[in-house]
Amino acid sequence: MGGVVPPELTETLDPHRLVMRGTRAYQPRCVGLKGTLGKDALCGIYERRPSVCREVEPSWEFGRPSAQCDKARIAHGLPVLTPADWPAVVEA
Ligand code: SF4
Known part of the structure; x- marks a missing residue:
């Protein structure tokens, strides 16, 4: 589909959709997130989010x-x- 998100950072939600790994957890934390929340957190794939x-x-x-x-x-x-x-x- 021409997406830019690194496929290895995603998982299948259903036959038509992917989600970022880590976002379906009880306490979600996207695998793309780097650093510490409230301190120095940033999106590690910002240009490819x-x-x-x-x-x-x-x-x-x-x-x-x-x-x-x-x-x-x-x-x-x-x-x-x-x-x-x-x-x-x-x-x-
Ligand atoms: S902006 Fe980046 S770190 Fe935040 S949810 Fe999206 S991909 Fe993950």
Whole structure:
């Protein structure tokens, strides 16, 4: 299908869909996630992340909240992002 996600990091959900390994666990942790949550975590396959990941915006990065972002941060004991987390870019 022309996808870019490394196939070895996925598993079959059903005959038509794949999921990232680790995301179906009781306490999910995607195998693509590197580092420690709340400290230095980042997506290890950012440029090759799935479309569902690309669709989740960090709250306020684009001037609006994201319920999915807030829910995930709260689930991991992190404060939700605010507009103050995205300082304005000053053009030269
Ligand atoms: S953004 Fe990266 S680390 Fe997060 S769920 Fe998607 S693939 Fe995994």
